[in-house]
Amino acid sequence: MTQVQPQTIAGQTIQEQPVQATLPKHISPGETPEQHAAFEARIAAGDKIEPGDWMPAEYRRQLIRMISQHAHSEVVGMLPEGEWISQAPTLKRKTILMAKVQDEAGHGQYLYHAAETLGATREEMLEALLTRKAKYSSIFNYPTLTWADVGMIGWLVDGAAIKNQTMLAGCSYGPYSRAMVRICSEETFHHKQGKEMIVAYAQGTPEQRRMAQDALDRWWWPAVQMLGPHDSDSPNTGVLSRWGIKLKSNDEVRQEFVNEHVPELLEAGLTLPDPDMHQNEQGNWIHGPINWDEFWAVIKGEAGLGNERLATRQAAHDEGAWVRDALQAYADRQRRSASEAAD
Ligand SMILES: [Fe+2]
């Protein structure tokens, strides 16, 4: 830190505060390195940071960004599969899919609550989603073309989500970490039902096998991309790992996902749409180059169904206005009766 010489003004010696710009970027104006050191010592000791605790403004900002983005992904994630509820081939598959889509709504709910503990309001977060200021996982902007996509989403997309969320269950922010523990147990059911469905189809009629392979051909790369850009292109990774929010890098989590899923997909008799896929001497499955142009095009809305997904979400928001109004009116009436009873 730059040493600043004391100045004398009107006979008084003024010790100038060090210029803020000399502090690292993660220390916000008004915060001191000592506060940061104490905060980081708590994280190093394995303490969970709770809503009322002191935390750096940047820690709060990064968590609100991540948790609300995660909540939006759960809610938008209901749409690609929700389209298939009325077309499920059997009552059993329909009840499973209804339960799964309902679980995703619940995950959104837990996560919006977790972000609210940091001072974000539900209205601000929904506004950010609907006006495209906030992102959500671009995987949900891909179309679901056949019923087999429902199974493949469960196996691959929920499978990739579990890898990421298991890591986040150990993160330093208490409410996020606890929401993740609960969410992961439900995601495990989503993953199992998808895998069970695809394994059955991969060993079924020629038409079922064709559908399962076609679904894998379309969902494999988006699932690999879903775990985020390579570590070298992930600008937030440094500060997120410094504060125990992200305990593993994108590439580490991606490797875990690939190592688990490749042998199982091959065992099911399916072919991976990656001619470079091979196992190295350490036993890791190594994928070929990822087409990040496609990933960014879908994120920016230049490809995929981003417009349709947000239009559906906006319509659901508008159509739900009367429910929010009714809940508000009920809460106001309860409050009035409680205050009249107290008078
Ligand atoms: Fe979920």
Ligand SMILES: [Fe+2]
């Ligand atoms: Fe899920």
